[in-house]
Amino acid sequence: MLRLPPFTYHQPKTVADAVAIKAAHGKEAAYVAGGTDLWPNMKRLQQRPGHVVGLAGIEALHAVQGDPDRGLTVGAMVTLRAIEHDPRVRERYPALATAANLVSTPLLRNMGTIGGNLL
Numbered sequence: 784m785l786r787l788p789p790f791t792y793h794q795p796k797t798v799a800d801a802v803a804i805k806a807a808h809g810k811e812a813a814y815v816a817g818g819t820d821l822w823p824n825m826k827r828l829q830q831r832p833g834h835v836v837g838l839a840g841i842e843a844l845h846a847v848q849g850d851p852d853r854g855l856t857v858g859a860m861v862t863l864r865a866i867e868h869d870p871r872v873r874e875r876y877p878a879l880a881t882a883a884n885l886v887s888t889p890l891l892r893n894m895g896t897i898g899g900n901l902l
Contacts, residue, residue, distance in 0.1 A: 798841055
């Protein structure tokens with residue numbers, strides 16, 4: 784069984800705190816959103832950050848907000864499944880909904896986030 788290498792896990796509550804932690808540790812830090820890429824990569828030693836900055840506790844990153852006619856803001860913690868099924872996204876931004884649907888499998892779309900996939 785592959786195990787994660789040692790690291791320090793940070794749980795910021797604000798975007799500003801997450802950015803400050805990453806800035807303080809530079810290349811030694813990595814963000815984790817859904818974890819579908821980072822955790823397996825760390826187990827295979829493809830990535831070895833000494834610090835992992837978890838984004839799950841930042842409420843501001845969990846929502847799709849705005850007026851679809853003027854633009855939506857999609858938080859980094861919004862899952863691919865949520866984007867795929869959001870009626871505002873499907874109606875006004877069908878390419879984004881389709882792209883989210885084409886990522887991996889339904890199980891991973893339930894866990895994977897837009898932030899993690901963009902990173």
